[in-house]
Amino acid sequence: DTAVSQTPKYLVTQMGNDKSIKCEQNLGHDTMYWYKQDSKKFLKIMFSYNNKELIINETVPNRFSPKSPDKAHLNLHINSLELGDSAVYFCASSFWTGENGYTFGSGTRLTVV
Amino acid sequence: DQQVKQNSPSLSVQEGRISILNCDYTNSMFDYFLWYKKYPAEGPTFLISISSIKDKNEDGRFTVFLNKSAKHLSLHIVPSQPGDSAVYFCAAGYGGATNKLIFGTGTLLAVQP
Numbered sequence: 399d400t401a402v403s404q405t406p407k408y409l410v411t412q413m414g415n416d417k418s419i420k421c422e423q424n425l426g427h428d429t430m431y432w433y434k435q436d437s438k439k440f441l442k443i444m445f446s447y448n449n450k451e452l453i454i455n456e457t458v459p460n461r462f463s464p465k466s467p468d469k470a471h472l473n474l475h476i477n478s479l480e481l482g483d484s485a486v487y488f489c490a491s492s493f494w495t496g497e498n499g500y501t502f503g504s505g506t507r508l509t510v511v
Numbered sequence: 512d513q514q515v516k517q518n519s520p521s522l523s524v525q526e527g528r529i530s531i532l533n534c535d536y537t538n539s540m541f542d543y544f545l546w547y548k549k550y551p552a553e554g555p556t557f558l559i560s561i562s563s564i565k566d567k568n569e570d571g572r573f574t575v576f577l578n579k580s581a582k583h584l585s586l587h588i589v590p591s592q593p594g595d596s597a598v599y600f601c602a603a604g605y606g607g608a609t610n611k612l613i614f615g616t617g618t619l620l621a622v623q624p
Binding site: 402433438439440441442443446454488490499500501502503504505 | 545547552553554555556557560598600602611612613614616617
Protein backbone atom coordinates (compact mmCIF):
# COMPACT_ATOMS: atom_id res chain seq x y z
CA ASP A 399 0.00 0.00 0.00
CA THR A 400 2.71 2.45 -0.98
CA ALA A 401 1.33 5.97 -0.77
CA VAL A 402 3.61 7.52 -3.42
CA SER A 403 5.29 5.07 -5.73
CA GLN A 404 7.94 5.85 -8.33
CA THR A 405 9.31 3.59 -11.02
CA PRO A 406 12.00 2.72 -11.74
CA LYS A 407 14.05 2.98 -8.55
CA TYR A 408 17.32 2.94 -10.49
CA LEU A 409 17.95 4.04 -14.04
CA VAL A 410 21.31 3.86 -15.83
CA THR A 411 21.39 5.17 -19.35
CA GLN A 412 23.68 6.68 -21.95
CA MET A 413 23.97 10.32 -22.88
CA GLY A 414 21.52 11.35 -25.55
CA ASN A 415 18.86 8.82 -24.64
CA ASP A 416 15.26 9.65 -23.72
CA LYS A 417 13.83 8.21 -20.52
CA SER A 418 10.70 8.45 -18.37
CA ILE A 419 10.06 8.15 -14.65
CA LYS A 420 6.56 7.36 -13.47
CA CYS A 421 4.86 8.44 -10.27
CA GLU A 422 1.53 7.49 -8.76
CA GLN A 423 -0.10 8.43 -5.47
CA ASN A 424 -3.08 6.81 -3.77
CA LEU A 425 -3.59 9.41 -1.04
CA GLY A 426 -6.26 11.42 -2.79
CA HIS A 427 -3.95 14.45 -2.91
CA ASP A 428 -4.64 17.11 -5.50
CA THR A 429 -1.08 18.36 -5.96
CA MET A 430 1.99 16.52 -7.15
CA TYR A 431 5.63 17.54 -7.48
CA TRP A 432 8.99 16.57 -8.88
CA TYR A 433 12.07 17.39 -6.87
CA LYS A 434 15.71 16.84 -7.82
CA GLN A 435 18.43 16.06 -5.31
CA ASP A 436 21.81 16.74 -6.82
CA SER A 437 25.27 15.59 -5.76
CA LYS A 438 25.44 18.39 -3.19
CA LYS A 439 22.26 17.01 -1.61
CA PHE A 440 20.16 20.08 -2.49
CA LEU A 441 16.48 19.17 -2.83
CA LYS A 442 15.12 21.54 -5.46
CA ILE A 443 11.62 21.75 -6.82
CA MET A 444 11.28 21.23 -10.56
CA PHE A 445 7.54 21.12 -11.20
CA SER A 446 4.25 21.05 -9.42
CA TYR A 447 0.81 20.18 -10.72
CA ASN A 448 -2.50 20.91 -9.07
CA ASN A 449 -5.44 18.94 -10.42
CA LYS A 450 -3.48 18.19 -13.59
CA GLU A 451 -2.62 21.84 -14.12
CA LEU A 452 1.01 22.98 -14.19
CA ILE A 453 1.55 25.40 -11.31
CA ILE A 454 5.31 25.59 -10.90
CA ASN A 455 8.04 25.23 -13.51
CA GLU A 456 11.33 26.19 -11.91
CA THR A 457 13.80 27.11 -14.65
CA VAL A 458 14.11 23.52 -15.74
CA PRO A 459 15.51 22.84 -19.24
CA ASN A 460 12.95 22.14 -21.92
CA ARG A 461 14.35 18.63 -22.18
CA PHE A 462 12.33 17.87 -19.04
CA SER A 463 8.62 17.49 -19.67
CA PRO A 464 6.17 16.52 -16.96
CA LYS A 465 2.84 14.96 -17.81
CA SER A 466 -0.13 14.55 -15.52
CA PRO A 467 -2.83 12.37 -17.09
CA ASP A 468 -4.89 12.62 -13.89
CA LYS A 469 -4.36 14.00 -10.43
CA ALA A 470 -3.03 10.67 -9.15
CA HIS A 471 -0.21 10.47 -11.68
CA LEU A 472 2.70 12.72 -12.58
CA ASN A 473 5.29 11.37 -14.96
CA LEU A 474 8.61 12.93 -15.92
CA HIS A 475 10.04 12.53 -19.39
CA ILE A 476 13.60 13.57 -20.10
CA ASN A 477 14.92 13.99 -23.63
CA SER A 478 18.55 13.96 -24.76
CA LEU A 479 19.94 13.04 -21.38
CA GLU A 480 23.14 14.76 -20.27
CA LEU A 481 25.75 13.82 -17.66
CA GLY A 482 24.54 16.66 -15.45
CA ASP A 483 21.09 15.11 -15.24
CA SER A 484 22.50 12.41 -12.97
CA ALA A 485 20.72 12.83 -9.65
CA VAL A 486 18.01 11.38 -7.47
CA TYR A 487 14.54 12.46 -8.55
CA PHE A 488 11.77 12.48 -5.96
CA CYS A 489 8.08 12.58 -6.66
CA ALA A 490 5.82 13.94 -3.92
CA SER A 491 2.18 14.77 -3.35
CA SER A 492 0.12 16.86 -0.98
CA PHE A 493 -3.16 18.66 -0.60
CA TRP A 494 -2.96 22.19 -1.97
CA THR A 495 -3.10 23.53 1.57
CA GLY A 496 -2.42 21.46 4.64
CA GLU A 497 -0.29 21.04 7.68
CA ASN A 498 1.50 17.84 6.86
CA GLY A 499 3.66 18.91 3.97
CA TYR A 500 4.45 16.48 1.25
CA THR A 501 4.47 12.72 1.07
CA PHE A 502 7.52 11.67 -0.91
CA GLY A 503 8.20 8.65 -3.02
CA SER A 504 11.39 6.68 -2.42
CA GLY A 505 13.24 8.31 -5.29
CA THR A 506 14.68 7.33 -8.66
CA ARG A 507 18.46 7.36 -8.93
CA LEU A 508 19.29 8.36 -12.49
CA THR A 509 22.83 7.81 -13.70
CA VAL A 510 23.80 9.08 -17.12
CA VAL A 511 27.01 7.58 -18.54
CA ASP B 512 20.85 31.86 -3.41
CA GLN B 513 20.17 29.51 -0.55
CA GLN B 514 17.11 30.71 1.32
CA VAL B 515 17.12 27.88 3.83
CA LYS B 516 20.39 26.91 5.44
CA GLN B 517 21.46 24.10 7.69
CA ASN B 518 25.01 24.97 8.62
CA SER B 519 25.83 21.75 10.44
CA PRO B 520 26.28 18.91 7.97
CA SER B 521 26.45 16.37 10.78
CA LEU B 522 25.74 15.91 14.47
CA SER B 523 26.57 13.06 16.83
CA VAL B 524 24.83 12.54 20.19
CA GLN B 525 24.59 9.83 22.78
CA GLU B 526 21.44 7.79 23.15
CA GLY B 527 19.12 9.32 25.71
CA ARG B 528 20.54 12.83 25.33
CA ILE B 529 18.99 15.78 23.52
CA SER B 530 19.60 16.33 19.80
CA ILE B 531 19.29 19.90 18.58
CA LEU B 532 19.22 20.53 14.85
CA ASN B 533 19.32 24.08 13.60
CA CYS B 534 18.05 25.87 10.53
CA ASP B 535 18.29 29.48 9.36
CA TYR B 536 16.30 31.19 6.66
CA THR B 537 16.61 34.48 4.86
CA ASN B 538 13.16 35.11 3.37
CA SER B 539 10.78 36.80 5.80
CA MET B 540 7.86 35.86 3.53
CA PHE B 541 8.07 32.23 4.63
CA ASP B 542 5.14 31.48 6.86
CA TYR B 543 5.33 27.74 7.22
CA PHE B 544 8.21 25.53 8.28
CA LEU B 545 8.63 21.79 8.34
CA TRP B 546 11.16 19.14 9.31
CA TYR B 547 11.67 16.00 7.33
CA LYS B 548 13.62 12.88 8.18
CA LYS B 549 15.35 10.80 5.52
CA TYR B 550 16.84 7.34 5.69
CA PRO B 551 19.21 6.13 2.95
CA ALA B 552 17.51 5.00 -0.26
CA GLU B 553 14.15 6.33 0.95
CA GLY B 554 12.22 9.51 0.36
CA PRO B 555 12.01 12.21 3.04
CA THR B 556 9.31 11.62 5.65
CA PHE B 557 7.38 14.45 7.24
CA LEU B 558 8.18 14.83 10.92
CA ILE B 559 6.74 18.04 12.34
CA SER B 560 5.71 21.50 11.21
CA ILE B 561 5.14 24.95 12.61
CA SER B 562 3.24 27.97 11.39
CA SER B 563 4.82 31.40 11.60
CA ILE B 564 2.14 32.49 14.06
CA LYS B 565 3.52 30.07 16.63
CA ASP B 566 6.88 29.82 18.32
CA LYS B 567 6.73 26.22 19.44
CA ASN B 568 5.12 22.98 18.36
CA GLU B 569 5.52 19.68 20.12
CA ASP B 570 4.82 16.12 19.04
CA GLY B 571 6.02 13.42 21.37
CA ARG B 572 9.80 13.47 21.54
CA PHE B 573 10.01 16.13 18.83
CA THR B 574 9.69 19.87 19.40
CA VAL B 575 10.22 22.61 16.85
CA PHE B 576 11.02 26.14 17.98
CA LEU B 577 10.69 29.18 15.74
CA ASN B 578 12.42 32.50 16.36
CA LYS B 579 11.10 34.82 13.67
CA SER B 580 13.19 37.81 14.66
CA ALA B 581 16.34 35.73 14.25
CA LYS B 582 14.92 33.84 11.25
CA HIS B 583 15.90 30.65 12.98
CA LEU B 584 14.24 27.38 13.80
CA SER B 585 15.41 24.34 15.63
CA LEU B 586 14.30 20.77 16.12
CA HIS B 587 14.78 19.18 19.53
CA ILE B 588 14.66 15.43 19.93
CA VAL B 589 14.44 14.22 23.52
CA PRO B 590 15.45 11.57 24.35
CA SER B 591 17.43 10.64 21.26
CA GLN B 592 17.25 7.04 20.12
CA PRO B 593 19.49 5.09 17.71
CA GLY B 594 16.53 4.84 15.30
CA ASP B 595 16.59 8.62 15.01
CA SER B 596 19.85 8.36 13.08
CA ALA B 597 19.03 9.84 9.68
CA VAL B 598 19.38 13.01 7.62
CA TYR B 599 17.07 15.79 8.78
CA PHE B 600 15.90 18.42 6.32
CA CYS B 601 14.43 21.75 7.24
CA ALA B 602 11.95 23.22 4.75
CA ALA B 603 10.05 26.49 4.41
CA GLY B 604 7.01 27.51 2.40
CA TYR B 605 4.98 30.55 1.34
CA GLY B 606 1.45 31.75 1.62
CA GLY B 607 0.09 29.25 4.15
CA ALA B 608 0.22 26.51 1.55
CA THR B 609 2.60 23.63 1.35
CA ASN B 610 3.33 23.92 -2.32
CA LYS B 611 6.83 24.99 -3.32
CA LEU B 612 8.78 24.08 -0.26
CA ILE B 613 12.37 25.30 -0.14
CA PHE B 614 14.66 22.75 1.51
CA GLY B 615 17.90 23.07 3.41
CA THR B 616 20.81 20.77 2.61
CA GLY B 617 20.22 18.49 5.57
CA THR B 618 22.01 17.49 8.76
CA LEU B 619 23.12 13.92 9.31
CA LEU B 620 22.26 12.90 12.87
CA ALA B 621 24.06 9.92 14.37
CA VAL B 622 22.75 8.69 17.71
CA GLN B 623 25.35 6.53 19.42
CA PRO B 624 24.09 3.66 21.62
